Amino acid sequence: MTTVATTKTTLSSLTGGELPRWTPWAVLAAAQALGLVVLGTANLAGAIVSGVVLYLVTIAALSGVVEGRRKATDRLVTSLVVAAFVIATVPLVSVTWTALSLGLRRFDAVFFTHSMAGVVGEGGGALHAIIGTLLITLAATVISVPIGLMTSIYLVEYGRGPLARVITFFVDVMTGIPSIVAGLFAYALFSMMFGPGHRSGISGAVALSVLMIPVVVRSSEEMLRIVPNELREAAYALGVPKWLTIVKVVLPTCIAGIMTGVVLAIARVIGETAPLLLTAGYIANMNYNLFADRMTTLPLFVFTTYRNSGGTDVTDLDRAWAGSLVLILIVLALNLAARLIARYFAPKTGR
Amino acid sequence: MSKRIDVADLNVYYGKFRAVEDVTMTIEPRSVTAFIGPSGCGKSTFLRTLNRMHEVIPGAYVEGTVTMDGENLYGPGVDPVRVRRQIGMVFQRPNPFPTMSIKENVLAGVTLNNRRMSASDKEELVERSLRGANLWEEVKNRLGLPGSGLSGGQQQRLCIARAIAMAPDVLLMDEPCSALDPISTLAIEDLIGELKANYTVVIVTHNMQQAARVSDTTAFFNIAGTGAPGKLIEMDHTEKIFHNPSQKATEDYITGRFG
Numbered sequence: 069m070t071t072v073a074t075t076k077t078t079l080s081s082l083t084g085g086e087l088p089r090w091t092p093w094a095v096l097a098a099a100q101a102l103g104l105v106v107l108g109t110a111n112l113a114g115a116i117v118s119g120v121v122l123y124l125v126t127i128a129a130l131s132g133v134v135e136g137r138r139k140a141t142d143r144l145v146t147s148l149v150v151a152a153f154v155i156a157t158v159p160l161v162s163v164t165w166t167a168l169s170l171g172l173r174r175f176d177a178v179f180f181t182h183s184m185a186g187v188v189g190e191g192g193g194a195l196h197a198i199i200g201t202l203l204i205t206l207a208a209t210v211i212s213v214p215i216g217l218m219t220s221i222y223l224v225e226y227g228r229g230p231l232a233r234v235i236t237f238f239v240d241v242m243t244g245i246p247s248i249v250a251g252l253f254a255y256a257l258f259s260m261m262f263g264p265g266h267r268s269g270i271s272g273a274v275a276l277s278v279l280m281i282p283v284v285v286r287s288s289e290e291m292l293r294i295v296p297n298e299l300r301e302a303a304y305a306l307g308v309p310k311w312l313t314i315v316k317v318v319l320p321t322c323i324a325g326i327m328t329g330v331v332l333a334i335a336r337v338i339g340e341t342a343p344l345l346l347t348a349g350y351i352a353n354m355n356y357n358l359f360a361d362r363m364t365t366l367p368l369f370v371f372t373t374y375r376n377s378g379g380t381d382v383t384d385l386d387r388a389w390a391g392s393l394v395l396i397l398i399v400l401a402l403n404l405a406a407r408l409i410a411r412y413f414a415p416k417t418g419r
Numbered sequence: 420m421s422k423r424i425d426v427a428d429l430n431v432y433y434g435k436f437r438a439v440e441d442v443t444m445t446i447e448p449r450s451v452t453a454f455i456g457p458s459g460c461g462k463s464t465f466l467r468t469l470n471r472m473h474e475v476i477p478g479a480y481v482e483g484t485v486t487m488d489g490e491n492l493y494g495p496g497v498d499p500v501r502v503r504r505q506i507g508m509v510f511q512r513p514n515p516f517p518t519m520s521i522k523e524n525v526l527a528g529v530t531l532n533n534r535r536m537s538a539s540d541k542e543e544l545v546e547r548s549l550r551g552a553n554l555w556e557e558v559k560n561r562l563g564l565p566g567s568g569l570s571g572g573q574q575q576r577l578c579i580a581r582a583i584a585m586a587p588d589v590l591l592m593d594e595p596c597s598a599l600d601p602i603s604t605l606a607i608e609d610l611i612g613e614l615k616a617n618y619t620v621v622i623v624t625h626n627m628q629q630a631a632r633v634s635d636t637t638a639f640f641n642i643a644g645t646g647a648p649g650k651l652i653e654m655d656h657t658e659k660i661f662h663n664p665s666q667k668a669t670e671d672y673i674t675g676r677f678g
Contacts, residue, residue, distance in 0.1 A: 228477065296514070298510060298512060298514040299514055299516060299517075300475070301472065301475060301510060301514070302510065302514045302515075302516065302527075302578070302581075303516075303527070303531060304472060304475055304503060305470065305472060305503055305507065305508035305510070305582070306503070306504075306507070306527060306528040306531060306532075306581065306582070306585055307500050307501065307502075307503040307504030307505075307528065307532065307585065308500070308528075308531040308532055309500050309532075312531055312532065312533065313531070316530075316531050317516060317518075317531065320518040321516070321517060321518055415517035415518050415565070415567065
């Protein structure tokens with residue numbers, strides 16, 4: 069207590085009151101305990117929320133009295149920011165936990181080696197859906213990446229005046245297009261060409277590429293724009309034609325960013341359900357051919373098995389959750405791949 | 420391989436704005452010509468018109484003629500890409516290609532233009548260019564490392580090596596030392612002194628001592644005011660410009676009395 073007394077006596081214009089470091093934790097624990105006591109464990113969410121509110125009020129008041137207004141504001145806003153962060157992670161953790169705990173029930177060898185052909189009751193798997201998802205997404209990527217990348221090259225390196233502005237505007241509009249509209253577009257296109265009611269993997273891929281192209285254009289455009297002009301000038305000054313400058317200097321410099329953007333665009337469309345419902349349809353059998361017959365994808369597999377379950381049949385529900393888990397894992401793998409690509413292809417500094 | 424440049428009645432425009440007005444000058448081969456003048460007086464712009472690099476900026480165009488040993492650079496059918504292969508350029512900020520190693524940077528002019536060259540010729544060209552840029556001893560053991568890992572002064576010498584690997588007739592330098600420390604600046608200045616044995620060197624600089632140290636001929640550019648075009652005021656032997664200029668404006672600028 070002597071130290072406290074001496075610090076109190078040596079108050080200068082530079083020192084101020086300070087709460088002990090453990091104060092926020094103590095106040096938080098006390099507030100939560102009070103919330104639980106008053107509202108009881110039956111209303112757990114309500115108890116936690118009122119505990120947090122109580123904590124915010126208490127810590128602000130306490131700090132205001134001891135430390136002054138500036139620090140009280142600081143503590144209040146810090147607590148609000150942390151609370152927002154926790155709220156944002158709640159659904160993420162909850163989804164991951166649910167998908168893991170329920171999905172692992174059918175996460176077995178049979179699930180990855182069998183389709184749903186002729187399956188009644190237990191057993192069956194999602195191999196047809198996994199293959200379908202991979203094939204359709206691959207086809208969509210093959211369609212979208214050249215178109216999207218070349219569009220962004222046009223916009224950054226060549227585009228001037230009204231045409232470039234019009235393209236930018238329509239790319240922005242396409243970014244916000246509802247996915248079902250993309251599905252209807254592909255459905256109408258293929259119905260016009262091959263007759264009404266046409267279903268095939270490739271029409272699903274076209275629907276997905278309608279959604280994917282604007283994302284690819286936007287992300288590659290950003291990446292191309294951050295390549296310093298000095299590098300282009302350095303190449304021009306060596307007598308390198310413009311197209312070779314783009315291919316050999318500009319693209320290699322930002323290839324990591326472009327590929328990351330592409331992978332994220334794939335992750336964005338791989339979970340699409342509505343457009344594939346209209347175009348690729350659902351089938352219980354294996355189908356390796358993109359150009360003929362219906363083709364199942366994982367989101368459609370999840371949707372259909374859930375619908376078949378009627379919300380109660382555990383066999384179907386377990387299949388649906390296992391399908392969701394596989395989809396989540398694929399997206400997770402894609403994100404990891406994006407990070408590895410970014411690290412591997414990024415220009416090295418050599419220091 | 421060093422060539423003379425004759426400029427006649429050259430005007431440079433950015434859209435409607437005239438940036439440089441009526442420049443007529445002769446740049447001698449195997450010598451260093453320095454451009455000095457206040458910021459915004461058009462000396463960098465003018466330098467860029469000597470290898471048509473100004474065309475990279477949208478809306479920029481020139482009137483008048485630039486001839487290199489009798490060939491008009493702005494004649495009909497002249498390909499700016501071919502012009503730039505003969506007239507190299509070094510920029511204010513060192514700009515080695517970040518995706519390439521030191522060796523690949525030196526060879527950039529060859530590889531980026533899809534030219535074939537045997538491995539032994541490449542080795543020789545790399546060594547000759549790096550020696551020409553006084554960089555060989557410092558980097559010969561790490562040719563495979565990225566060029567962006569070098570210091571600023573080394574990077575700038577790497578850019579010079581990259582430019583002279585193309586065997587140009589003329590070497591343009593746009594304030595090559597303004598981003599460098601005094602020691603690196605000295606290294607580049609020594610190098611410029613050696614380069615003039617083989618090349619026509621044109622250098623833009625804000626540093627008047629540098630112009631006095633490295634150049635044989637100095638051209639002074641000035642502007643009448645904001646928005647007015649830059650003009651060539653006087654061009655003469657460097658000795659004369661710095662000790663006995665014929666124009667009052669030149670003397671004011673060199674002695675620090677301007678504005």
